[in-house]
Amino acid sequence: MIDTNIAVKRTEAPISMLPALATVRRVIWETDDTYTLLIDPPRANGRSFAFSAGQFNMVYAFGTGESAISISSDPSRPNMLAHTIHRVGTVTSALSRLRRGDTIGLRGPFGTAWPIEEAVGKDVCIAAGGIGLAPLRPVIYTLLRRREEFGRIMILYGARSPLDLLYRVELEEWSKAANAEVIITVDRGDSSWKGHIGVVTGLFSYLKMDTPATLAMVCGPEVMMKYTCEELERRGLAAERIYLSMERNMKCGVGLCGHCQFGPKFICKDGPVFSLPQIKHLLDRKEI
Amino acid sequence: MNEPFRLSTEDLQHIVMSLQQKGYEVIGPRNSDGVIVYDRIHSTDDLPAGFVDEQAPGMYRLAKNGGTQFFGYTLPPQSWKRFLYLPRRELIAFDKDGKSFGVSHQKDEAKPYAFIGARPCELKAISIQDRVFSSGDYLDDGYLSARRRNFIIAVNCSHAGENCFCTSFGTGPEAESGFDIALTEIVNEEKHFFVAGAGSDSGKSLIEEIGPARAVEGDVDAAHEVIRKTSDAITKSLDIAGLPKLLSDNSDHPHWDDVAKRCLTCGNCTMVCPTCFCSTVEDATDLSGKTAKRTRIWDSCFTMDFARVSGGNFRISAKSRYRQWLTHKLSSWVEQFGVSGCVGCGRCITWCPVGIDLTAEVGAIKGGVAKQENGGS
Incomplete structure (x- = not known):
């Protein structure tokens, strides 16, 4: 027999593994190995595809498989979905070969969101490394659209080289037009590079942050996030006001496959966005 | 155990037949190549009468002891998990159609399962998986659909294995919940029978349909004795405090x-x-x-x-x-x-x-x- 509570529980719940179909509108190559898919989102019962900044979709390429990819478009424009994708594996390679009008499968949006409402009235520091700028772009769009609700907007961004910078045109626009402080660094410069060289944590010395008034959102490689969080705390930012987005292997995206466990957390449903105190004790441990 | 009944081995056979007539696929223990496996059974003749297992760290042996007990072994390698949460399950089929493709959800057409011989620790394991697959925002529809139609006959343990430590978690050797019918198998020189109790309405009505004798006090005492002896024989433990x-x-x-x-x-x-x-x-x-x-x-x-x-x-x-x-x-x-x-x-x-x-x-x-x-x- 089965517990009656479980037996009657939401027999109408969505079938968690069934993707909806969406159409590729455009493929934009951001760098040599990173591209953005612009997608006409699926329509469920005539409703538009609503998501929050920080959430992700499971993106399916026909016959090849799924990959968990954060949404990198503007949440206020749900009719045009964007996923910025690093081409590294079989699924991300298959997705990179798509053309206008091709169909993909989408499951989502899944996971937790960046704390935009909590940031209202505060200075906001966004620190991104590499492809980590993609899940933060929906935040930047939102902050700039509601510019007067926030204090300073600081965007710190690090990439491997000048050619690896994502969203180059937008980075320019953000810094010029919208009263945001954008500081960029690269690991290795080239002959044309006149900007900063070094890791993202090195950029904090260029900002006089009023840390008690600041909220930080961090996304990048785990080692970058670990040192960035340490640097922010060292500069007096409370751990409760530092947020970060984690990555793990995911097969289901809904807490059923077990792959994305990080200690007791399921990155897919308890994250990907966490406040630092939720996971700080796990970040220092190897191979958790 | 409320309203205990006394089932003969023939009564158990009638239960198997009745479940089959009700459309259940009846799954129970069988001896297959020297290992107990849970598989389809047609009658109680398929049960591993007289087989006992010996288990130790990294060791399993199945032996015939010449007895008649159906459920004299401790536990087989595979649990009931593989019937509820399939090792391989086709989820979705996609059909290409030009630049687009169609998506269809693969529905489970499996018959409902009736399990015979679930151990108390296994009932607990099933209830844990019930939580895993139903506690979040998203459910495993295939699992829950199999569970909703699932009928379980538990058999309390009469032999403690060397690796058993259910008493540390309070999950055995006696079934307390999660079954439709629970049995304790009694075998001695002159008789072989089961003390049975219902754990659900459908379990109760199945027992009533078979119409077995009421258990007498001596039967119930014998069942308690089997469970007490098993419990006493469990030597392994895990200190779960903290x-x-x-x-x-x-x-x-x-x-x-x-x-x-x-x-x-x-x-x-x-x-x-x-x-x-x-x-x-x-x-x-x-x-x-x-x-x-x-x-x-x-x-x-x-x-x-x-x-x-x-x-x-x-x-x-x-x-x-x-x-x-x-x-x-x-x-x-x-x-x-x-x-x-x-x-x-x-x-x-x-x-x-x-x-x-x-x-x-x-x-x-x-x-x-x-x-x-x-x-x-």
Whole structure:
């Protein structure tokens, strides 16, 4: 027999593994190995595809498989979905070969969101490394659209080289037009590079942050996030006001496959966005 | 056990037949090539009468003792998990149509299952998986559909295996809930019968349909005696007080290196564990490239690919993978689902090819910590 509570529980719940179909509108190559898919989102019962900044979709390429990819478009424009994708594996390679009008499968949006409402009235520091700028772009769009609700907007961004910078045109626009402080660094410069060289944590010395008034959102490689969080705390930012987005292997995206466990957390449903105190004790441990 | 009945072996055969007539696929223990397996049974003749198993760390032997007892063995390697949460389940079919494709959900057409011979620890394991697959925002529809139609006849344990430690978790050797009918098998020189009690309305009506005799006081006493003897015979134990914190606080304990020297990362423990639920998906197309399928298959946190992402692998070492398994099972599971992931069945000990015993590993970590706290080295 089965517990009656479980037996009657939401027999109408969505079938968690069934993707909806969406159409590729455009493929934009951001760098040599990173591209953005612009997608006409699926329509469920005539409703538009609503998501929050920080959430992700499971993106399916026909016959090849799924990959968990954060949404990198503007949440206020749900009719045009964007996923910025690093081409590294079989699924991300298959997705990179798509053309206008091709169909993909989408499951989502899944996971937790960046704390935009909590940031209202505060200075906001966004620190991104590499492809980590993609899940933060929906935040930047939102902050700039509601510019007067926030204090300073600081965007710190690090990439491997000048050619690896994502969203180059937008980075320019953000810094010029919208009263945001954008500081960029690269690991290795080239002959044309006149900007900063070094890791993202090195950029904090260029900002006089009023840390008690600041909220930080961090996304990048785990080692970058670990040192960035340490640097922010060292500069007096409370751990409760530092947020970060984690990555793990995911097969289901809904807490059923077990792959994305990080200690007791399921990155897919308890994250990907966490406040630092939720996971700080796990970040220092190897191979958790 | 309320309203105990006394079932003869013929009554049990009538139950099997009645369940078949009601449309159930009846699954029970069988001897298959020297191992007990849960498989389709047609009648009580298929039950492994007279077979007993011997289990030790890394060791399993099935032997015939010449008796008539149907359920004299302790536990087989595979649990009921494989009928409720299929090792391979086709989830979705995709059909290409020009630039687009169609998506269709693969519905489970399996008959409802009636299980005969579920052990008390296995009932607990099923209730744990019920939580795993139904407690979040998203449910496993295939699992829940199988469970909603599931009929379970539990059999209390009459033989404690060397690796059993259900008494540490209070999950056995007597079934308390989660069954439709619970049986205690009594075999002595002159008779072979079952003391039975219903655990649900459908269990009750099935017993009424068969119309067995009421159990007399002596029968019930005999059943209690079987369970008491089994309980007394369980020698292995796991001290579960403070266990979740002990493990989450000790991810750097040197004993993990010691386990890693022995662990082959084969994943046997996760395959035989009745609660392990991790899965992966397999995507494939047919030769024409026009039809694609997405299949979910059991996975194990011991595989090299389990925590791999495009940029690297979060758990390369054997140490980290064993630690993930044990810490999840006994510690983080509690935070995730409000219950331990272990029921004390001991399968992971029996079927570990090198005989790693989780109760001993936990003991070593606990002992090491106690030593440090007492100022020892």
